Amino acid sequence: MGPNKVNITLTRRRFIKSVIFSAAAASSGAGWYMASAASNPAGGVERLVSINVNGRVRRVDVLPQETLAHTLRYKLGLTGTKVACNRGECGACTVLIDDVNYYSCSTLTHNVKDRAVLTVEGLRAEDGTLHAVQAAFIQELSPACGFCTSGQVMSAVALLKANPKPTRQQAREAMSGNLCRCGAYDHYLNGVMRASGQLS
Amino acid sequence: MPSNDNMPEMSLYQPVQVEDAISLAGTLAERGWLVGGGQDTYGWIKDRAKRPEALIDLNGIESMRGISETADGIEIGALVTLTELANNALVKERYSLLSSAAGRVASPQIRNIGTLGGNVAQDVRCWYYRRGLNCYRAGGNLCYADTPEGQNREHALFGASRCVAVSPSDTAPALVALEAQMVIRNASGERVVAAEDFFIGPDVDIRHTTVLRAGDVLTAVRIPAKWANAEFYFEKVADRNVWDFALVSISAAMKVTNGTIEESRMVAGAVECTPRRLTSVEQAIQGRARNQETADAVASLASQGAKPLNYNHFKMPLMDNLVKRALTV
Numbered sequence: 001m002g003p004n005k006v007n008i009t010l011t012r013r014r015f016i017k018s019v020i021f022s023a024a025a026a027s028s029g030a031g032w033y034m035a036s037a038a039s040n041p042a043g044g045v046e047r048l049v050s051i052n053v054n055g056r057v058r059r060v061d062v063l064p065q066e067t068l069a070h071t072l073r074y075k076l077g078l079t080g081t082k083v084a085c086n087r088g089e090c091g092a093c094t095v096l097i098d099d100v101n102y103y104s105c106s107t108l109t110h111n112v113k114d115r116a117v118l119t120v121e122g123l124r125a126e127d128g129t130l131h132a133v134q135a136a137f138i139q140e141l142s143p144a145c146g147f148c149t150s151g152q153v154m155s156a157v158a159l160l161k162a163n164p165k166p167t168r169q170q171a172r173e174a175m176s177g178n179l180c181r182c183g184a185y186d187h188y189l190n191g192v193m194r195a196s197g198q199l200s
Numbered sequence: 201m202p203s204n205d206n207m208p209e210m211s212l213y214q215p216v217q218v219e220d221a222i223s224l225a226g227t228l229a230e231r232g233w234l235v236g237g238g239q240d241t242y243g244w245i246k247d248r249a250k251r252p253e254a255l256i257d258l259n260g261i262e263s264m265r266g267i268s269e270t271a272d273g274i275e276i277g278a279l280v281t282l283t284e285l286a287n288n289a290l291v292k293e294r295y296s297l298l299s300s301a302a303g304r305v306a307s308p309q310i311r312n313i314g315t316l317g318g319n320v321a322q323d324v325r326c327w328y329y330r331r332g333l334n335c336y337r338a339g340g341n342l343c344y345a346d347t348p349e350g351q352n353r354e355h356a357l358f359g360a361s362r363c364v365a366v367s368p369s370d371t372a373p374a375l376v377a378l379e380a381q382m383v384i385r386n387a388s389g390e391r392v393v394a395a396e397d398f399f400i401g402p403d404v405d406i407r408h409t410t411v412l413r414a415g416d417v418l419t420a421v422r423i424p425a426k427w428a429n430a431e432f433y434f435e436k437v438a439d440r441n442v443w444d445f446a447l448v449s450i451s452a453a454m455k456v457t458n459g460t461i462e463e464s465r466m467v468a469g470a471v472e473c474t475p476r477r478l479t480s481v482e483q484a485i486q487g488r489a490r491n492q493e494t495a496d497a498v499a500s501l502a503s504q505g506a507k508p509l510n511y512n513h514f515k516m517p518l519m520d521n522l523v524k525r526a527l528t529v
Contacts, residue, residue, distance in 0.1 A: 044211035044212045044213050044254065045212045045213070045214055063209070064209075064210060064211055064255070065206075065207040065208065065209065065210050065212065065245070065255070066207070067207070067242070070206065083205070086205050086246065087242075087243050087246070088239055088242070088243075088306075088307075088309070088310055089443055091307070091309065094309060100312050101308065101309050101312065102309050102312055102313055103309045103310070103313075105242075106238060106239055106242050106310075107238075107313065108212070108235075108238065108255075108257065110212055110214065110257070111257065111259055155308075155309075173308070174308060176307060176308060176441070176442040177306075177307030177308040177309040177310065177442060177443075
């Protein structure tokens with residue numbers, strides 16, 4: 001059965017599945033994901049994907065070449081993740097994927113399909129309580145202009161998940177992939193040390 | 201003018217079997233682009249300096265991950281990230297040279313996604329070339345870096361042939377020092393190439409920095425037991441400790457018995473288009489002690505024969521001093 005003969009009562013999801021199935025069947029068992037023929041005649045990934053962001057699974061139409069930063073900001077409205085250099089050279093776009101920090105400007109959204117993405121929006125508890133890192137950054141007046149802050153927060157969260165009691169030097173190294181043009185590095189480090197309960 | 205914030209339209213394949221990746225790489229040939237961590241890739245594409253029609257994302261291929269012991273040493277999948285390499289107990293215990301080098305690449309976030317395969321296969325960082333100018337390496341007929349006004353502080357001291365760009369990789373010199381073997385597969389089978397022969401200069405092929413050609417997939421790197429637990433020294437000098445590529449790096453492996461150096465491999469990074477083996481230093485230190493006296497006697501051999509450009513003379517004493525430190529620290 002070809003995709004042009006699909007029953008009108010089928011859901012969109014089942015329609016797309018049937019397109020994928022027929023494309024895959026025609027490809028003699030190739031091991032890569034085949035695309036819906038309508039959207040991308042050259043083949044490749046399926047554009048409609050599910051991604052898990054901040055604990056919620058979201059269905060998004062993702063272009064093959066789309067970066068995670070783009071998907072988060074312009075498709076899911078999660079503008080807490082900032083894009084500054086867009087070349088993996090500043091850290092403003094840092095997010096967590098399976099608890100490890102990455103530059104979302106330099107990660108393809110198609111690479112996070114089966115993984116859990118955590119952005120700054122996902123840190124706050126349901127009752128509004130800030131994450132320990134956020135609270136500590138406020139107490140230590142860590143941000144100056146604040147543009148790099150969400151990235152700094154995410155790198156600090158990744159560090160504390162892996163190493164809850166880092167030394168100041170370990171924290172400095174772990175935070176080294178995040179630039180701060182105001183030069184508030186020591187204030188951020190104070191915040192990390194406070195969040196880890198090592199500064200009172 | 202296109203927005204360089206977004207990547208241009210292209211196809212993406214995500215094979216899960218290495219055979220499928222090889223078949224795709226062969227079919228797409230020059231139109232395709234293999235992606236590991238993508239940290240070298242996305243800049244090229246966002247800047248529109250290179251325009252592949254399709255990306256072949258290798259990340260779904262489990263057989264290219266992991267570090268395992270073999271009969272003669274270890275085998276590292278090409279998709280092993282630099283963070284994994286820097287933290288792996290086996291690598292740290294036996295080949296700390298490689299874990300140190302991997303731990304000094306770029307920034308933590310880049311090491312979390314950047315792969316060993318990508319780090320050795322990455323393209324040169326000459327900014328004229330990166331800017332998309334039609335230089336020799338890009339197929340044109342001039343070099344913008346080697347001109348009276350050319351900004352060539354980061355460029356080559358040795359082996360320039362029209363192009364003066366240097367090898368940007370931190371792990372490449374370490375792999376050459378450890379006599380690593382690169383495992384390459386394509387449609388016609390598998391070949392294994394010594395790391396020393398894997399990297400090629402502009403005199404051999406100005407468009408490529410390695411022997412990898414369209415249709416080839418670097419699947420693994422094998423490190424022989426020969427240098428396990430030898431004495432190692434790695435140091436990278438860069439303008440910033442994070443992100444920046446090496447101005448010069450040194451990777452040294454030495455077998456020291458009863459206080460004398462029996463055998464050694466000294467390899468400098470970022471002074472030539474390939475990792476540069478310092479064979480005259482290796483020969484001069486054989487049979488001598490690893491100490492200050494030896495260091496003072498042999499260090500100047502490192503930069504011998506260098507042909508500095510207008511702004512990179514400083515790399516000559518830097519090379520010599522790194523050799524000194526490798527022999528004394």
